[in-house]
Amino acid sequence: MxxxxxxxxxxxxxxxxxxxxxxxxxxxxxxxxxxxxxxxxxxxxxxxxxxxxxxxxxxxxxxxxxxxxxxxxxxxxxxxxxxxxxxxxxxxxxxxxxxxxxxxxxxxxxxxxxxxxxxxxxxxxxxxxxxxxxxxxxxxxxxxxxxxxxxxxxEPTFKWRGNMLDVARHFFPVSFVKKYIDYLAAYKINTFHWHLTDDQGWRIEIKKYPKLTTISAFRNESLIGPQQLMKKPEDYKYDGMPHGGFYTQEQIKEVIDYAQKRYITIVPEIEMPGHSVAVLAAYPELACKPGPYQTRTLWGISEDIVCPSEQTFQFFEDVLTEVVQLFPGKYVHIGGDEAPKDRWRESDLVKDIMKKEKLKDVEKVQGWFNSRIEKFLLAKGKKLIGWDEILEGGITPKSTIMSWRGEKGGIEAARHGNEVVMSPSTHLYLDHGQNPVPHSPVEPTMIGGYLPLEKVYGYNPLSSELTPEQHKYILGPQANLWTEYITTPEKVEYMLFPRILALSEVAWTPYANKNYSDFLQRLGKQFPRLDAKNILYRVPEPGGMETNKIVTQGDKAILTLTTLYPGSQIRYTLDGTVPNETSDVYTKPLPIPINKNLKVRAITITPNGRHSVPAEVVIP
Missing domain, CATH: 3.30.379.10 (Chitobiase/beta-hexosaminidase domain 2-like)
Known part of the structure; x- marks a missing residue:
């Protein structure tokens, strides 16, 4: 029994x-x-x-x-x-x-x-x-x-899993901002950094300063083509089309509510003291040098920044008072990057400040400026976060650093016990190109260099230069999408996908558990999901044309081509022309004669008819 x-x-x-x-x-x-x-x-x-x-x-x-x-x-x-x-x-x-x-x-x-x-x-x-x-x-x-x-x-590896969208260079409507938030939520990214102000446009309604939305929110025209290639005055050409827009405070609340339902925190960025020409266009009295100014039509860095006067502090305190009442999150981003000090060096006001505050270096004036803003934010229950340049003027132990010029700033800040978000342009700037050919006509114009999917995926936010104890100050990674040349929602999607999926794994999955080949296999199953949502992602070109993957047999080079998208076709040409739907279909490894200098090009065509850019190799 x-x-x-x-x-x-x-x-x-x-x-x-x-x-x-x-x-x-x-x-x-x-x-x-x-x-x-x-x-x-x-x-x-x-x-x-x-x-x-x-x-x-x-x-x-x-x-x-x-x-x-x-x-x-x-x-x-x-x-x-x-x-x-x-x-x-x-x-x-x-x-x-x-x-x-x-x-x-x-x-x-x-x-x-x-x-x-x-x-x-x-x-x-x-x-x-x-x-x-x-x-x-x-x-x-x-x-x-x-x-x-x-x-x-x-469970996630990092508590900060961020992505930034710049709406200052090109304005995007509320409907697209919501779609963008959906993209983040689908892949467990929990922080949306909203870059709301810059030289080329101010995008948030501030009721106390109405000229920010009647003047600063608009520019007369935009530069055509990649500015970094322009060497002579005659190279600079403009489209002649006014551009602008802004979000009302009611729209801001609507977006915040939308994000909260998806458990996404929005971090607003209000740039200061640099990247503020749009502010000076409306309120030139905040400059060290007499105006007039106009909302900037060039990209890059401007020497014109706000002067650190009491009037300027009052302006930003008024602005931030309205900002913190709107955004319930813990952090407010103040930018702090790319602020040349030429105007400050020439200013009697700044010289008086340096004398009064016993500051021997004009760079330290920005540290003093930031400290005053931080004290104001702390009194409002918020934490200051800024780009890594704010280290140069000195920071307090409560400041949070977003390290974009590589990891150096983040490493320095973590060693001092400051919170850090790792966001190096070398690995996480999604406005950088996805094609190895610089400024390729088949891709949107890019800001920086070549940033392929594999490089994004391979990033580890926990630098080996830091100790395990210091790693605790690394909140997590963040990818950024600057929009000087990203002019439409379709181009945003193209630059974002599929690299944002690589970011999601950098932020969620322990580095030791990551495997790029395994990721690619899983990524292939995500493309039909992106299609179902009508996301215009970049279709990856065929693999197998990298020189290290080509096998030689006698007088032939053998190309074994692969595609990430299940059910898609690979079509190729051997004469250097761009393949299309009528080109030969790849069905088995291609034997290519050696010593003929043949240029092989291949594309992926998805089941719904979308094409990749061509992959190519010359067989010498």
């Missing part, structure tokens, strides 16, 4: 285990999840979603996530009901519980014969669980929707 009772107890215990624990574990390679979860297991078996899906949710955060799932499932043709009764649910949402991690962004996701269960200790984690669940579903309507049996335990 005792043996029988024991056996019954064991059988009863087994029956209480998750269904996945009783199934054979299988490979996870076909899941295609980005970013890669911390721990993911897949099992034999699939759960078929019924035509009528019931989601259980009670709390505010559960109901918020339930609404996202309801919308997505509706797009897949499912009828969805939300109920507080978990016993009735196909998809169960739960915040809290004994097994929940204390990290508000961690989550657990299980799919088994009973359906899907998503749990987290707080709203952000539950929302991220839903994003992962949606990646397990098809991107568009199909007759039967099957979810693979999985058990996923996940």
């Amino acid at each position: 005792r043996k029988k009772a024991c056996l019954l107890l064991i059988l009863s215990w087994i029956s209480l285990l998750p269904a996945s624990a009783q199934l054979k574990e299988i490979s996870t390679e076909n899941l295609g999840l980005v970013p890669l979860p911390k721990e993911v297991k897949a099992y034999e078996g699939k759960f078929t979603l019924p035509s009528k899906v019931i989601i259980s949710a009670k709390t505010k955060d559960e109901l918020n996530t339930a609404d996202f799932l309801k919308t997505y499932l509706g797009e897949l043709g499912k009828e969805v009901t939300i109920t507080p009764d978990a016993k009735l649910a196909t998809i169960k949402l739960k915040i809290g519980g004994t097994g929940s991690s204390k990290n508000p962004e961690s989550y657990e996701l299980t799919v088994d014969k009973s359906g899907a269960s998503l749990s987290a200790s707080a709203g952000p984690g539950l929302f991220y669980a839903s994003q992962t669940l949606m990646q397990l579903m098809p991107p568009k309507v199909q007759e039967s929707i099957e979810l693979p049996y999985v058990r996923i335990t996940d």
Whole structure:
């Protein structure tokens, strides 16, 4: 009897285990999840979603996530009901519980014969669980929707996972800003840095200073072509078209509310003391040198910056008072970069300040300027963050550094115990080119050099020059998209995707767990999702034409071409012309004669007809 009772107890215990624990574990390679979860297991078996899906949710955060799932499932043709009764649910949402991690962004996701269960200790984690669940579903309507049996335990590596959009150089409407926030949310990026002001435009309504939106928000015209290639005055040509726009405070609130529902914090940037020509166009009395000024039509750095007068401090304190009332986040970005001091060196006012404050270097005046602004922000319950140039004038222990000129500034700041966001232009400036040919006519004009997907993916925000103790000051990475030459939403998407998926894994997945080849395999499964959302991403060109991948056999070079997009074609030419839909289809390795100087070019054509730029190689 005792043996029988024991056996019954064991059988009863087994029956209480998750269904996945009783199934054979299988490979996870076909899941295609980005970013890669911390721990993911897949099992034999699939759960078929019924035509009528019931989601259980009670709390505010559960109901918020339930609404996202309801919308997505509706797009897949499912009828969805939300109920507080978990016993009735196909998809169960739960915040809290004994097994929940204390990290508000961690989550657990299980799919088994009973359906899907998503749990987290707080709203952000539950929302991220839903994003992962949606990646397990098809991107568009199909007759039967099957979810693979999985058990996923996940949490991010970094708490700051950022992306910046510059709306000052080119203005983008609220509708696109919301889409941009959706892009970030889909890949678990939690910080949207909104670059709102610069020499070429001021984009936020400040009620106390109406001329910021009637004058500073508009410029007369824009430069045509890459400014960095212009050497002579006659090279500078303009489009003759006024450009501008701004967000009302009501629109700002609307965007903030939209972001909060996606657990994204918005960090506003109000540039000072440099990049402020647009301010001087409306309020020239804030300059050290008499005006007039006009909102700048050139890109780059201007010597005209605001003067550190009491009038200027009053202006920025008034502006920031309205800004902090709008933005609930912890940080306010003050820029602080690229502020030439020529005007300050010539200013009697600045000389008096240096004498009074015992400052021997004019660069230290900017440190004094920043300290006053920081003290004001701290009194409002906010933290100052600025580009790494603010180190040159001196910073307080409370300042946060965004390191963009490489990692040097971030390393210095972390060694002093300051918070750091790593954002080096060498790896995370998404306005840099994606084609190895500089200023290629087949790609949007770029600011910097060549920044391929692999280089973004390979970035590690935790510098080896810092100790493990100092690593704790690295909040995380951030990629930036400056828009001098990114003039339309379509060009934004082209520069953002697919590199933003690489960023998401840099920010979410431990560096030791990253593998580029594995990432590419998972990335291929994301392209149909981008297509379903009508995102005009850059179609990756075929691989295999890199010189280190070409195999020589006798008098032939063998090209083995690959494509990341499942179901796409590769078409090629051997005469140097750009391939199209009528060119030869690649079906097997290509033997190319050596000593003929043949230029081989190949493109990927996706199932919906989009083309990559051509990859090319000359076989000597």
